[in-house]
Amino acid sequence: GQQLNQSPQSMFIQEGEDVSMNCTSSSIFNTWLWYKQDPGEGPVLLIALYKAGELTSNGRLTAQFGITRKDSFLNISASIPSDVGIYFCAGAQDYKLSFGAGTTVTVRA
Amino acid sequence: SQTIHQWPATLVQPVGSPLSLECTVEGTSNPNLYWYRQAAGRGLQLLFYSIGIDQISSEVPQNLSASRPQDRQFILSSKKLLLSDSGFYLCAWSVGPRGNTIYFGEGSWLTVV
Numbered sequence: 171g172q173q174l175n176q177s178p179q180s181m182f183i184q185e186g187e188d189v190s191m192n193c194t195s196s197s198i199f200n201t202w203l204w205y206k207q208d209p210g211e212g213p214v215l216l217i218a219l220y221k222a223g224e225l226t227s228n229g230r231l232t233a234q235f236g237i238t239r240k241d242s243f244l245n246i247s248a249s250i251p252s253d254v255g256i257y258f259c260a261g262a263q264d265y266k267l268s269f270g271a272g273t274t275v276t277v278r279a
Numbered sequence: 280s281q282t283i284h285q286w287p288a289t290l291v292q293p294v295g296s297p298l299s300l301e302c303t304v305e306g307t308s309n310p311n312l313y314w315y316r317q318a319a320g321r322g323l324q325l326l327f328y329s330i331g332i333d334q335i336s337s338e339v340p341q342n343l344s345a346s347r348p349q350d351r352q353f354i355l356s357s358k359k360l361l362l363s364d365s366g367f368y369l370c371a372w373s374v375g376p377r378g379n380t381i382y383f384g385e386g387s388w389l390t391v392v
Contacts, residue, residue, distance in 0.1 A: 173322065201379035212369050212383035213323070220379075258323070262379035265311050265330065266338075269323045 176259050176270025183249050184278050191257060191273040192243040199261030199268075202235050202242040207256045207272075216257075217244070251277050281306035285370040285384040292391055298343075298357040300387050302370030305351065311378055312353040313371040314345055317386075323369065329353060365391045 176193045183189055193202070201220055205213035217228050219235035219242060226233055232245045242261075246253055254277050259270040285302040292298060304310050314326040327345035329335045335345050342361050346354045353370060370384040 203380065205383075210386070210388070212371075212386045215380070215382060218380045260381075262381070265373060265378050266325060266328060267323075267379075267381055271322050 174259055174261055174268055174270040176273055178273060179271065180274040180276070182276050182278055185249060185251060187249050189246040189249055189253070189275060190243060191259075192241060193259035193261070193270045194241040195261055195268070196240065197261070197263070197268075198239040199263050200239075201262035202233070203260040203262060203267070204231075204233050204242070204244045205258045205260065207258060209255075213258055246275075249275075249277055253277055281310075281372070281374075281382070283370060283372055283382060283384040285368075285387055287387060288385065289388045290390070292360050292389065294362055294391055295359045298355070298360050298364070298389070300355040300368055300370075300389075302353045302355075302384060303351055304372045307351070307372070307374050309350060310372040310374045311381075312347065312351075313373075313381065314343075314353065314355045315369040315371060315383075317367040317369060319366070327353075327355070360389075360391045362391050365389055 174193045174195045204216045207213040217233040222239045223237050224235040230247045256272045258272050260267040282305045311330050313328045315323045317323050325338045329347045343357050368387045371381045373381045
């Protein structure tokens, strides 16, 4: 699948800060997904978005499916040390995913 | 609830040797099954996907093949490994009306030496 444009590529944040990352694409997707991957493990699904404009929360995580269906963002509020990892966005169409390159989040204690 | 398992978790193989990675999904029937590869550093590349037994699509021409001998079993193989086959291989599944929501296994590290 095509590569999505995910930004930022990496970020250092202070514990307690809010984090925001986003993904854009030149193509339309039916579903936007956000995953977190810890070293040596498979990506874990955080949030799935199925409808343009949809805003969904999962604990301290909030994600939105862009109204154009070509973008999505993920917010993490009040970051904690266990938020470190690589976050991937993915756009889904016809049962296949296209992935962003990932955002590496490192939390300063 | 559904679970996915893949094995082996880690594999070191010499160049030219065969490969077999196995994946099974429990707790569902007729899942869509996938093999992804993640090179060191990041992005996930779709290698194969299957929407049913004997229905396997290849996304990238390469040294690998996939088979689905049973509804919930997906196997990634190679007859002769290349150095460039090294990477982190991930099996994944999806099912039902939300077939675009894909869940990943634990991953298998392959090092070709």
